[in-house]
Amino acid sequence: MNAARKPWEERSAALVVAPARPRKLAKVPFVELADGRLQGVVSSGSDIERVYVSSLTAANHSFHCSTNNNRPCGGIRRGGCNHLRALADEAVLQYGVERVARYVRAEVAEDATTGAAVLAAADPWHEPSAGAPVFSRFLRHLAYLELAATTEPLPELHWFPAGGAVR
Amino acid sequence: MRFDLLAAPVDGVSEAYEVVAGFDGALVGGLLRPGAEQIAALHALAAAVSGTPLAGRVAEAVDKTIAGSISDEHLAALVAARSALLGASHDALLARLDEAAGRGREPWPAAGLGSLTGADNLLAAARSWLSDLAIAGWRGIDHDLVSHADQAVQALLADLRLRRLGALLDGFAGELRACAPGATMPRVPVRRWADLWARAVLLAQPGALASTEVGTVSGRLLPLGVDLHEHPTAVQAQVHAVLETADGPRLVRASVSTPKVDTLVGSGVWQLLRGHSALLAAVTEQRAMDLTDMPVTAGGDLIWSDEHTKAGAPAEPFATARVQLAAASAAPVPPLERHPVRIAEPVLLEGYTAAADDDGVTLTLPGLTVEVDVERMHSAGPLTPALVAASTACIGLLRWDGHWTIQPLAVEAQVKRKTVAVHAGAWAGGAADAAGAKAEAAAADAAKVLRERAGRLLRR
Structure with missing residues (x-):
């Protein structure tokens, strides 16, 4: 005998957010569901120094896309731009379509599988917004790889088991 | 081993845990305006430590919280009371184990306490964010409140x-960010977030992270397994x-950690760690290491x-577990780490009946x-729940999260009528099979892309 499993609310090591899935980063190096937006960075196909910062706001389904130097994307139409479409596709690879749709409050069909389906359901409309906060989130993201490793123990990571073996 | 105990x-x-649950429940709605139920829970917390040196401070903190004039110092006292209860639970559970x-x-x-200088402002910034969280409650968090942690976290990590x-704060804030706004969350991880918040409040107190005295050891190190x-x-x-020492065998741990990004996951993480510890290769090769x-x-x-190391002779973890584990003595747990989640004691299980269901x-x-x-159990190694269900022997970590569980580090299982040992950390030093190698290559590629982007875009 052993006591029964506690409900999720009463567990110290309860899984709250499923780990991201790996994906190829060449085209879309950064995507996240944060600050009430699907947001991220898309590398320019023509200029290696340029990236596009795209975001879709969950609350009202407005979107914006501009370069890191704050020039507006030339491809903006009702329903998004190519960068936003790439971003939505990669977000679906990284988080799964259900989580992306739920976060941006898009009502997709049960059999939806793609970023395009999420965008079709959200029907984004353009409203200029600042790209700088998203770009700085990306730079912060990149900065993680510059931080040093350590062999001092981090006991608090016992709260964060590496998961993902439920297969 | 006496499992019946x-x-x-x-x-x-x-x-x-009942007292802790009451306090944790109060954090859901926040400590700004506690209702009757929350006030009763705070009184219960004070009563639980009334026979300890914390009594006066906690009683005062509870009064101030109820009066609506809570300060950092009062929060620290409440956290101390909660941590004392869970620390005592940890001690009792570990003693039983x-x-x-x-x-x-x-x-x-x-031991004498070390000192930590020049961190006061950063720790104060962390405490201030943690206070705001406690006042807002999990239901009151929004994107702005969560992102206020960003600057402090970056500086703390550096x-x-x-x-x-x-x-800790980074992992915690990441969960809050993914779940915000709190008002519309379907469920709240009440115990977990109270745990993470409370530990952060503890570590943000001046001196909590001061370095402690460090000794040295020498001897032959025989790995049992890797916890990721x-x-x-x-x-x-x-x-x-x-660790085989002159004074007999001792249980030890060796850690290596690094910051990373969320898209580097699964077996791709080992390569981030490998360069900083030759022990990971020794684990994969099933070798001992000689420490000086x-x-x-x-x-x-x-x-x-x-x-301080030299590669040693071959050493098979199940042989180590069978011959050395029973006699090995364990180290005490540092006071500020005492919490049931920290219990992760290596044991060898044999002679069991494994069963799998939904x-x-x-x-x-x-x-x-x-x-x-x-x-x-993770996907960064070849050990799967199905193999555990087919196993006859298991090296694992005994853990406690409301009840005892076993986290397998390695099993012996019958595969095609042969007994084979499968280790969760088998890929620590390098993947042996095609699928693992492919995942490693993909992760290496991802890291390369990000480093290229960082080289072009990061301004210093």
Whole structure:
């Protein structure tokens, strides 16, 4: 005998957010569901120094896309731009379509599988917004790889088991 | 091992958890305007520590909270009370485990405290954010409040002395960010977030992260297995091992951790760690390592540095577990780490009946059926729940999260009528099979892309 499993609310090591899935980063190096937006960075196909910062706001389904130097994307139409479409596709690879749709409050069909389906359901409309906060989130993201490793123990990571073996 | 001893409840633990649950419930709505139920829970917390040196401070903190004039100092007192209850639960549970395993444990030495200078502002910034969280409550968090942690977290991560707090706050804030706004969350991870918040408040107190005295050890190190920890922006491998010293075998751990990004996951994480510890290759090759004057904390954590090591002879973990584990003595747990989640004691299980159903995998031993903690099994190695269900022997970590569970580090299982050993950390030093190698190559590619982007876009 052993006591029964506690409900999720009463567990110290309860899984709250499923780990991201790996994906190829060449085209879309950064995507996240944060600050009430699907947001991220898309590398320019023509200029290696340029990236596009795209975001879709969950609350009202407005979107914006501009370069890191704050020039507006030339491809903006009702329903998004190519960068936003790439971003939505990669977000679906990284988080799964259900989580992306739920976060941006898009009502997709049960059999939806793609970023395009999420965008079709959200029907984004353009409203200029600042790209700088998203770009700085990306730079912060990149900065993680510059931080040093350590062999001092981090006991608090016992709260964060590496998961993902439920297969 | 006397597994039947683990079947009986440990005195006082469920009572302690009941008091903690009341306090944790108050954090859901926030401490700004506690209602009747929350006020009763705060009084219960004060009553639970009324016979301890914390009594006066906690009683005052409870009064001030109820009056609506809570300060950082009062929050610290409430957290101290909660931590004392869970620390005592930890001690009682671990004592029971040691009794069941016949394991001797050194007492905690009355060590002098080190000092930590030049971190006051950063710790104050962390405390201020944690206060705002407690006042807002989990239901009151929004995107703005969560992002207020960003600057402090970045600075904490960059200072290795403060990395513990940085890595904790970063993982915690990541969960809050994914769940915000709190008002519309379907469910709240009440215990977990109270745990993370409370530990962060503890570590943000001046002196909590001061370095402690470190000794040295020498001897032959025989790895048992690897425990892997990960949140989106951090990964840690913790090797559990038996160290043969002149004074007999000792249980030790050796850790290596690094910040990372969320898209580097699964078996891709090992390559981030490998360069910093030759031990990971030794684990994969199933070799011992000979240590000379390796720094070690009083808590049994080796502060690994390859310069104190030499590659040793082949050493098979099941042989180590069968021959050495029963006699190995364990290190005491540092006071500020005492919480049931920290219990991760290596044990060898044999002679059980494994069973799998929709709810998971269980191992039935004489006097105890223990659940396999499949949520702590990862995809960064070849060990799967199915292999555990087909196993006849298991090296695992005994854990407690409301009840005892086993986290397998390695199993012996029948595969095609042959007994084979499969290790969760088998790929630590390099993947052996095609699927693992492919995942490694993909992760290496991802890291390369990000480093290229960083080289072009990061301004210093």
